[in-house]
Amino acid sequence: MSRVFCIANQKGGVGKTTTAINLSSCLARAGFQTLLVDLDPQCNATTGLGFDPLQRHPLIANDELTNSIVVSADPNLHLLPGSRSFTDVDKLARGEASHCDTLRQHILNGTSCYDYVLIDCPPSTGPLTQTALSASTEVLMPIQCEYFAMEGLTQMIHVIRDVMQSENSKLEFGGILLTMYDDQLELTTEVDKEVREFFGEIVFDTPIPRDPQLAEAPSHGESIIQYAPRSRGAHAYTELCMEVLDYE
Amino acid sequence: MSRVFCIANQKGGVGKTTTAINLSSCLARAGFQTLLVDLDPQCNATTGLGFDPLQRHPLIANDELTNSIVVSADPNLHLLPGSRSFTDVDKLARGEASHCDTLRQHILNGTSCYDYVLIDCPPSTGPLTQTALSASTEVLMPIQCEYFAMEGLTQMIHVIRDVMQSENSKLEFGGILLTMYDDQLELTTEVDKEVREFFGEIVFDTPIPRDPQLAEAPSHGESIIQYAPRSRGAHAYTELCMEVLDYE
Numbered sequence: 001m002s003r004v005f006c007i008a009n010q011k012g013g014v015g016k017t018t019t020a021i022n023l024s025s026c027l028a029r030a031g032f033q034t035l036l037v038d039l040d041p042q043c044n045a046t047t048g049l050g051f052d053p054l055q056r057h058p059l060i061a062n063d064e065l066t067n068s069i070v071v072s073a074d075p076n077l078h079l080l081p082g083s084r085s086f087t088d089v090d091k092l093a094r095g096e097a098s099h100c101d102t103l104r105q106h107i108l109n110g111t112s113c114y115d116y117v118l119i120d121c122p123p124s125t126g127p128l129t130q131t132a133l134s135a136s137t138e139v140l141m142p143i144q145c146e147y148f149a150m151e152g153l154t155q156m157i158h159v160i161r162d163v164m165q166s167e168n169s170k171l172e173f174g175g176i177l178l179t180m181y182d183d184q185l186e187l188t189t190e191v192d193k194e195v196r197e198f199f200g201e202i203v204f205d206t207p208i209p210r211d212p213q214l215a216e217a218p219s220h221g222e223s224i225i226q227y228a229p230r231s232r233g234a235h236a237y238t239e240l241c242m243e244v245l246d247y248e
Numbered sequence: 249m250s251r252v253f254c255i256a257n258q259k260g261g262v263g264k265t266t267t268a269i270n271l272s273s274c275l276a277r278a279g280f281q282t283l284l285v286d287l288d289p290q291c292n293a294t295t296g297l298g299f300d301p302l303q304r305h306p307l308i309a310n311d312e313l314t315n316s317i318v319v320s321a322d323p324n325l326h327l328l329p330g331s332r333s334f335t336d337v338d339k340l341a342r343g344e345a346s347h348c349d350t351l352r353q354h355i356l357n358g359t360s361c362y363d364y365v366l367i368d369c370p371p372s373t374g375p376l377t378q379t380a381l382s383a384s385t386e387v388l389m390p391i392q393c394e395y396f397a398m399e400g401l402t403q404m405i406h407v408i409r410d411v412m413q414s415e416n417s418k419l420e421f422g423g424i425l426l427t428m429y430d431d432q433l434e435l436t437t438e439v440d441k442e443v444r445e446f447f448g449e450i451v452f453d454t455p456i457p458r459d460p461q462l463a464e465a466p467s468h469g470e471s472i473i474q475y476a477p478r479s480r481g482a483h484a485y486t487e488l489c490m491e492v493l494d495y496e
């Protein structure tokens with residue numbers, strides 16, 4: 001039974017893509033068949049692993065998903081690349097109810113052979129993210145330890161609850177991940193405290209520290225595990241992976 | 249003749265809102281009648297200045313914009329608050345051509361008494377941002393000195409060029425602003441060099457350094473000028489303001 005993680009947060013730049021790439025890289029290295037799905041028109045997950053975005057979005061083009069899936073440097077880690085094609089993304093983004101349902105089926109059918117599927121979403125609570133949520137078993141929300149991040153959480157929770165209450169939804173909370181953690185800063189510790197008080201157990205114990213090598217890795221088309229396996233960023237994502245696996 | 253700046257970049261978390269709040273605060277302090285327009289459903293510009301988002305989006309509710317405009321702690325700085333109301337934002341976001349045009353007219357009519365208007369946009373190139381671009385005289389693009397930021401620029405440029413070529417557009421490039429600048433990092437200097445080589449003169453001389461006080465200020469509902477006037481962040485935004493004014 002695949003675990004399908006939707007990596008979502010409407011707040012921008014909180015580490016969704018960095019988490020999608022590096023957590024899937026850790027899961028692959030741990031021996032699990034892992035698929036990373038790039039649902040963001042920015043295609044950062046695609047280029048961050050060293051691939052080019054596709055001309056047509058594989059979820060729109062009427063083709064078997066498997067024909068678009070590529071294998072990364074780690075044979076256990078596969079990628080369904082995204083596309084910047086405006087018309088396709090617009091079609092996806094203006095998702096009408098039946099269309100979302102098709103997308104959802106398409107994702108579920110094309111990914112059932114994987115142990116883990118991670119879906120990288122754009123910074124929005126619109127139809128793209130909602131479709132991803134409706135196709136997922138768990139939602140993982142990275143949040144930066146800063147003021148605006150706290151504000152955005154409540155809005156995200158509403159959207160998530162709506163999907164959870166809809167028919168056919170298997171969605172549960174996968175966890176909240178504190179990112180770009182700088183324990184030298186008062187703001188970080190304040191937000192950490194507030195988030196844990198409010199959300200309790202669903203906050204991962206492992207925070208991801210600020211580590212410049214996490215920002216460098218994608219410019220080489222590599223995950224942090226390949227680029228700098230001894231870095232603080234690599235250690236943190238490995239710890240996070242352990243927490244995700246323990247949960248089974 | 250108002251200068252209307254659209255603060256845009258589809259990449260998330262690059263400092264659009266931080267720039268919208270602090271540049272408008274500097275312009276106000278320099279004596280100019282300034283209006284900050286919050287076009288982002290996240291409403292960070294609104295809460296960052298200490299106000300509550302509105303129940304209905306003022307650009308949708310059929311009312312004079314002036315009835316929704318509030319005055320900040322600095323009497324020269326006014327704010328048109330945003331709204332998180334999903335139906336309104338969705339209407340705005342699914343903008344049909346005529347609707348965009350109404351929005352554009354609405355913005356232009358309601359803001360003509362200001363010297364400077366700054367429009368804070370969500371992380372997307374969709375209809376909300378396109379409407380803002382079509383109502384603006386200049387587009388200001390903050391970019392973080394990291395790999396994904398470089399990637400996103402080219403996509404933004406396409407959208408901007410499209411708007412520039414459409415009828416009635418007064419849009420010009422206002423400038424590219426390097427944000428969260430950390431001159432200790434190789435990645436920062438690499439991206440700085442690449443951006444300046446590619447874009448030349450339109451890149452502002454002033455970069456905005458990474459300064460934790462810039463992230464703390466919004467949690468007090470204040471701009472950096474009020475919260476920490478002697479901080480590196482305050483100095484940088486003041487320098488940027490000088491560059492913007494010099495351009496006249």
Ligand SMILES: Nc1ncnc2c1ncn2[C@@H]1O[C@H](COP(=O)(O)OP(=O)(O)OP(=O)(O)O)[C@@H](O)[C@H]1O
Nearest residue numbers: 012013014015016017018123209210211215260394
């Ligand atoms: N822990 C970290 N330390 C240092 N840099 C980081 C860290 N996590 C992410 N980054 C960098 O911060 C920037 C934003 O991260 P990322 O693109 O993963 O966020 P995102 O939420 O996917 O953004 P968007 O909302 O645009 O999709 C990127 O340049 C990334 O390389």
Ligand SMILES: Nc1ncnc2c1ncn2[C@@H]1O[C@H](COP(=O)(O)OP(=O)(O)OP(=O)(O)O)[C@@H](O)[C@H]1O
Nearest residue numbers: 012146260261262263264265266371457458459463
């Ligand atoms: N120069 C800086 N130094 C330190 N922190 C900063 C700086 N600029 C912005 N920040 C912080 O980084 C985070 C992202 O900035 P901001 O919200 O302004 O980006 P944005 O582009 O508006 O994001 P979004 O795409 O979600 O609208 C915020 O928590 C902000 O307070």
Ligand SMILES: [Mg+2]
Nearest residue numbers: 016017040044
């Ligand atoms: Mg991303």
Ligand SMILES: [Mg+2]
Nearest residue numbers: 264265288292
């Ligand atoms: Mg913003």
